[in-house]
Amino acid sequence: MPLIHPPANRKLVNMRDVRFRCYAREDDLWDVEAELIDLKTYDITLHGNRHVPAGTPIHHMWIRLTVNSSLVVQAVEAAMDDHPLAHCPEATRSMQRMVGCSMTRGWRKAINENLGGVEGCTHMRELIFNMATPAFHSVLNQFSTGDDGLPPRHLGQCHGWDFNGPGVAEHYPEFAGWQPLVKLDKAKARN
Structure with missing residues (x-):
C-alpha cells in the first residue's frame, strides 16, 4: 500500500x-x-x-x-x-x-x-x-449540461470538482466560480 x-x-x-x-x-x-x-x-x-x-x-x-x-x-x-x-x-x-x-x-x-x-x-x-x-x-x-444553464451534478461535490478549482476552470470554464442561487426567506422578501 x-x-x-x-x-x-x-x-x-x-x-x-x-x-x-x-x-x-x-x-x-x-x-x-x-x-x-x-x-x-x-x-x-x-x-x-x-x-x-x-x-x-x-x-x-x-x-x-x-x-x-x-x-x-x-x-x-x-x-x-x-x-x-x-x-x-x-x-x-x-x-x-x-x-x-x-x-x-x-x-x-x-x-x-x-x-x-x-x-x-x-x-x-x-x-x-x-x-x-x-x-x-x-x-x-449525467455529466452533460442541460438546457437549464445549471452545472452538471458532479460539480461542487468534491475537491477535484470545486467551482473555484482548476478542474472546473479547465473542463467547465462557464461554471468557474459558480454560486447557487440563494433562496430568500419570506420575512426578508417582504421587507
Missing part, C-alpha cells in the same frame, strides 16, 4: 471485498452490479453453532440495479449466497421498493425510507448506497 508510514506489527483478521460493475445494455438501459464478500482469517462459530472455516465468506451478497439514462431504477435483483442467519435472505424482498427511485438527488433518503432499520440489510444498504457513484461514472449524459 503506497502510504508514507509503514504499519505497526499486526495480524490480518477480517477482509471485505466490494466490487462494482456497470454495463450498457442493448435496450438503452444500464445494469449496475455490486458484490460484497466478508471473511475472517480464522475459524469462527456463528449463531446456531454453525462453523465457518477461515477464508470462507460470512457474507456474500449481490445486487443488480437496472437504470435508465436518467438514473431512475427500473428493476432490482438481490441475492445472498452467504449470510450469518438463516432468515437474512428475506431482507432481499424489500429491495423491490427501490424501483422508481432516482440515483441522483435524494438517493440516500430513498434508501433510508425504503430499506432502513429492520426493513432491509445493513450490508445491502451500504452496497446500494455506493452503487450511485459507478452509475454516475457510466451513464454519461
